[in-house]
Amino acid sequence: MLKKILLSTLLVSTFTFAQTSAEQKIIDTADKAVVNEIEQKIIKEKFDEAQKELEAKKARELAEKKARDLDMQNLAQINVILGKIKKIDLQLKDNILLKRYSNYLSYRKISTELALYKRSLIKKKKTASEEQLYQLHNKIKVKENELELINEYKGSPIGGFINPPVIEEYDLITNPFGIINALSQIKKLEDNKKQFRNLEKDINSLTVRLDDELILYLELFNLDQQGEYKEKITFLDKQKKDFNMVLEIVSTTQVVYTRKIEQVILEIKDQISQQIQKILIILTIIILLSFVAFLVKLALKKYFSQNESYYMTNKVINFSVVFLIIMVLMFSYIDNVSYLVTILGFASAGIAIALKDWFMSIFGWMVIVTSGSIQVGDRIKVTRNGLEAVGDVLDISLFKITIREDITYTSYTVNRRTGRIFFIPNNYIFSEMIANYTHSGLRTVWDGIDITLTFDSNHKKAQKIVKDILKHYSKGYTDITRKQLSKMRNKYQLRATGVEPRVFTFIEPHGMVISGWYLTNSYAALQLRSTMSPEILEAFMKEDDIHIAYPTQQININRTDNAYGVSVKKREMPKELEDDIIKR
CATH class of the missing domain: 1.10.287 (Helix Hairpins)
Incomplete structure (x- = not known):
């Protein structure tokens, strides 16, 4: 150039x-x-x-x-700034606070529209047609319904989140179970405090991100002065100011709220501490009562010769200890005992009717314990509605007597089964017959064996044979009974105290009955009967003048033309049949 x-x-x-x-x-x-x-x-x-x-x-x-x-440089810088803004928008996409803030903006927008509709209604009230007024009324009603749905955003950009969770009034701890509720309440208060503190952190983090986004938009506007960026800057600036205001309110509230929660927690912990001390005192009393009861039972064991008496005394001591423990617990955890007594007084009639059998069983237990009519280990017989049960007493609880059936004559003749466990309510002692085979240390009972002889038998000899056998087998039981009856004279007035075996003779329609009675062990009466019966039978079979009577039949064979013949030849019983009947 x-x-x-x-x-x-x-x-x-x-x-x-x-x-x-x-x-x-x-x-x-x-x-x-x-x-x-x-x-x-x-x-x-x-x-x-x-x-x-x-x-x-x-x-x-x-x-x-x-x-x-x-x-080129500005374009690259703009792209970088837009990338940073996009990243921040992604972080804030599902932010619950911004979602609530949008509801707050909607509330303000709807409020503005509602105010415009109301002003328009006032202006057009005289000039507008009925149709126009009707439409305005509908629009106002719709807007009012919309405002009612989001009413919590009326004065708060984040709605009800700005208010901390309500601190519920805690119940006073009056029993050990209240400690569990108190610990649960402390956990709930700690969670509420943590929740409100996390809200403060979330708002603070949100304001920081909004500030970063605002700065980025300002830089972007300096590089590219578009109206869209200017509007965004204005919106972000207002949003930041709103959340700064919310942050200031929440921070102040959080301090006060935390102090209040800490105060309530300290009060609850103090009550827990008092309740634990109370529990320790009660446990100490219970341990002392149990230890004293143990010493008493240990001392009384030396003075009881029979295990059954000690067992019943042990039950009474246990019941007394349990009763004292219940009274200690009642007076410890019931603030107004007189109020409880008043309630029970009013409810006593209904309780007495509804729990009549229970109360009767308790009274029956008291009668059994105090009178000593039935003790653990006794053999008793209970009869109710035609059912008989004979067994040994395993336990006497507050409501029932537990017995176990044994093989007895009753099992042999009536029940045909045994070994069952029976539970007899204590109230039966007032209404049913209960027989005690072993009362007051008496361990023997009278048992009898009946044998029917023919009328032509030598019944005197049979009586002597039976009496000798009975004396032989029941001699030991006779001596024991004599001693036991001597002891019973201190408690009861005994008249007939004969203990020797007794043999009676009765005339019955089918022969003469030899009834032999003897004393035997209450727990093994069937065994001794089983031993003596064959002995008596063998002794009678050795005598020619003693014949055992048993049901017999006589067969008459007549000719068909003389079915009711006048003379009938008597036939003798075959020797084999006679021997078989004798064996049976």
Whole structure:
């Protein structure tokens, strides 16, 4: 370019020089120097002008290049800023606080629209048609319903979150079970405090992110001044101010709320501590009562010769200890015992009717324990509704007597089964017959064996045989009974105290009955009967003048033409049949 400018300048100069040379022929030599000076000046001006034009062009090209570089740099910076903004938006996408803030904005928007509708209704009340007024009323009603749904956002950008969870009034701890509820309540209070503290952290984190996003939009607006960015900056600035206000309120409330919760927790812990001390005192009393009862039972055991008496005494001591423990617990954990007594007084009639059998069983237990009529280990017989049960007493509880059936004559003749466990309510002692086979240390009972003889038998000899056998087998039981009856005279007035075996003879329609009675062990009466019966039978079979009577049949064989013949030949019983009957 410079070469072209110089060449054009040279051509102009040559042309000018040629023209000047032609003119010099005319012009005076004196003016030649002036012309040359003017010519040099023109050449210089042209050169300077060309030089300036070249420099301006270079400056324009450089400015254009700088502008292009600046645009590229701004675009890259804008993309980076938009990327950061997008990242922040993704982090805040599911933020519950922003969701609630949108409800707050909706509430304000709906409130504004409702105010406009109400003003419009006032203005058009006289000029508008009924249809228009009706539509306005409907719109107002719809907006009011919408406001009612989001009413919690009326004065708070985050709605009800701005208020801490309510601290419920705690119940006074009056029993050990209240400790569990108190610990649960402490856990709930700690969770509420943590929840409100986390809300403060979330709001603080949100304000930081909103501030970062606002700064990014300001930078973006400086690079690209679009109206959209300006609106976003205005919205973010207001949103940030709203959340800063909420943060300040929540922070102040959180301090007060935390102190209140800590105060309530300390009060609850103090009550727990008092209740634990109370429990320890009660446990100490219970341990002392149990230890004293153990010493008493240990001392009384030396004075009881029979295990059954000690067992019943042990039950009474246990019941007394349990009763004392219940009374200690009642007076420890019932604040107003007189109030309880009043309630029980009013309810006693209904309770007595509803729990009549229970109360009767308790009274029956008291009678059994105090009278000593039945003790653990006794053999008793209970009869109710035709059912008989004979067994040994296993336990006497507050409501029932537990007995276990044994193999007895009753099992053999009536029940045909045994070994069962019977539970007899204690109230049966007032209404049913209960026979005690082993009362007051008496361990023997009278048992009898009946044998029917023919009328032509020597019944006196049979009586003697039976009496001898009974004496032989029951001698030990007779001596024991004599001693036991002597002891019973201190408690009861005994008249007939004969203990020797007794044999009675009775005339019955089918023969003479020899009834032998003897004393035997209450727990093994069937065994002794089983032993003596074969002995008596064998002794009778050895005597020719003693015949055992048993049901017999006589068969008469008549001719068919004389079914009711007058004379019938008596047939003798075959020897084999007679021997078989005797064996049976």
